[in-house]
Amino acid sequence: MATLDPQVSDLLASLSKVPPAQPWDVPIADYRAAGEKLVALGGVPNSHCDVRDFVMDLPGRSLGARIYRPKGAVGSLPGVVYFHGGGFVRGSLETHDVLCRELSVRGGFSLVSVDFRLAPENVFPRAHDDATDSFCWVSDHAAELNIRPDALAVAGDSAGAMLAASAAVGVQDRATGASVRAQGLLCPVLDVTLANDSVARHEHAPLLSRRVLAWCVDQYFPDVETRQSAAASPLMRPSLAGAPPAFVLSSEIDPVADDARQYSAELEKFGIGSEHQEFAGMPHSFFLLAGVLEQGERAILTFAEKLSDLLR
Template identity: 35%
Template sequence: MPLHHEARTLLDMMEAIGAPPLDSQPPAEARATRKALAADPTEQCHEIVEIDAGGVPARLYRAAPTGTTPGLLVYIHGGGWVIGDLDSHDNVCRSLTNRSGSTVLSVDYRLAPEHPFPAGLDDCRAATQWAYKHADELGIDPTRIAIGGDSAGANIAAVVCHETTVPLRFQLLVYPVVDVRMNTESYDENGEGYFLTKSSMQWFTEHYLSGGEGTPDDPRVSPLLASDEVLAAGPPALVITAGFDPLRDEGIAYADRLSSLGVVVSHVHFSGQIHAFYSLPDQLGDARLAHALSAQALIAALGS
């Protein structure tokens, strides 16, 4: 399938803006570049509250009250472990809570290179455990907790599934980074010209691993390399991939491996889309569809 015309238009607009490549900038400048391109949210939620999730900053999104105790999605934003924050994925969290009825906890984990691996992972694991232990305070059902994220956030979400003692019911993995060895065909096919580049992924990974505590072969960095036993113990999953994404093949491989080990997996492939499309529901019809699919999967896993 060719590149979707909406994605082509978006790429042309980005080229016209002329923002420098992320990997040509120091991390602080790259974060500022990303912030400057962010659009204001277009949806309202019943309630949005800044909270301290056991020492980790976070933002809680509540859907309109229904008279029942909702489930919780712990959401971990993407950005290559280097950029992104609560605001960069505010529109995604608003959309998911409104469409699923679940409460969403967005985690403001520490970023590399100032805080390299495993700092961000530690924060997200701690926030998830805190939410489980403080379910009454949050007004959520501790037996109905899911975790999810996009890109590097999905990487962390997958690893938390492997390591946490929280009884997670579901994992939402949107074009996940699961193998940072970067040796797939989709890196060769899509490594230039489709927003996320191979050189940017190398830049992200180098910053993330700059503390010397992890390697590309570490399953905590590349969760596709986890053992069969670890992967088989994970919760049901929805894996979303994009055809013009360097991460396409590893996401497909992760979904296939989970399925082969008996994990209940739905894999939805947007063959005409680029990396980061999920974050752009106001611009891309496929993003709105992906949000609707995500919400329905959360309803099925957690209840509305």
Template identity: 30%
Template sequence: MNRSIAQPIALDQVAADAVGLIQAFRASGEVSFQDVSLMDARTNYLKACAANGLEPETVADVRTLDYPVAAGIASLRVYRAAGTPAHLVTPVVVFIHGGGWVIGDLDSHDSICRSLTNQTSATVIAVQYRLAPEHRFPVPLEDCLAAIQYIASQASQLKIDPMRALIAGDSAGGNMATVLANDPACQALGMTFKGQALFYPVTDMTASQPSYRRITCGFPLTARSMHWFREQYTSPGQDWHDARLSPLLHAEGRKQPPLFILTVGHDPLADEGIAYASAAARAGSEVVHQHLPGHAHGVLTSAGKIETGRRVLAQAAQFMVRLLGTDT
């Protein structure tokens, strides 16, 4: 859609704690990811996460490790909660960062992972996968599976219990998190996911949900942004109905591990996330669904400026604590 004739959603429909960031974005010309070079998109995203994210919390230990992937290596970062004895075996939360499979890294979501480990007392392991378009689908997903294999194989050294695990992710990371949460290969590798926490996940790559027609301008992530991310991630001719890309299209009647899911109203991904939560509930899955009608995509990585992001992260942490049994 031509942005010159598209009408943005009025600011009085934006949540009060998010108006400032959205107003600043609009006043600066609405330059988004697809409007700049790939290098600038990556740099700008890291700067925005640093400027708007949570203040990094002190934790007991942080280590960045390499893990093997097909024809190379990638990295993961291990966080141990403040006050956790070095010898203590804990549950584990595997966190997969968002960024449309194209941007983002271990640093962009560092403060989120620090907060989660302290709130849950679980070891949080953040996964860096190789990014598109240099590494297109299914490489990022396969890297995440390789990370899970590595984590399970190193459980003793990492002082984690792979039978008490939960997987989480935002946006594109949420897409890969739910695909892996439902993949029997993970259990075969020795990792049992007790639940999944998804923050505005991509669940339908066909881009056919009504929210794609509703969110066309006025926010950092629009339908045009998502089309650009999809073009970077997938190769020409890709079947977007593939279950690894569009889990919503394969969710009916499939019981899933317990699910915490956040959706936000001013997001092209809103309707597919709502539909995914509904399909999981109809299939008999435990679902905790938080919908924020006045917020936009990225509330988690802007939680330093948007108080609601901090609150919803705490709600997700409570869900994790209950499933992982770290409240004793």
């Protein structure tokens, strides 16, 4: 039976002194605010990168975004379009600022973090459309962002990893001229039917339980039938042929652990290069707690290096 890493157990013991409110018990604004308060556990923000906020004007709406670039970098760099986690209902440019800084500096690439639309105000497929459209926007504006359009990846964590994986094939389906070189997925949610064995095996996992996961899915996919569509869940696609190569990082004690394993295996079945690495004893999204978990820091470094390798 899987056991939690001792550092995780200690952290959970300290957090249990003020038990977090369940998302169904509080207004959505309060649930989002609680997520923002976890930023301090990510560690000290890396100051070795230049950071700028800007706005993407997309068809019918505008999205906020933030670009990161290692200080002192010369010329056009490979780029990563990043989608934050948060169960489709919370998360922001701020909650993932520490992570995005580290990835940019450690990987030696520019990173564009996208503030996509959240549920329940915006249901499927709006966040999916935001992911694909924002990637195409970055590709079209690569020159002014000082990014190499031929070395552009998608990446994300948790629900954001689903958006990244969906954009990786959605961009190609649109035939816009944009091209996804690679995909990087952190603790990805890739099957919102919640059919994988790990959902039951780790239904009471810390940081993400089956019940919380199901509640989040309900907010973004209120129409149950859409959850089985290939457009929603990447693991529902009959073929992954033509998808870009991937690096998939997952945690062992996580309801979506099997999503990562299955997706990596599916890519390989269709001849797509994919590397999967699972961190033992870790719960969902542990890398966001790198300020207090040594394995979180190691995961970020590994992810940055692997994604950088795929882009060069």
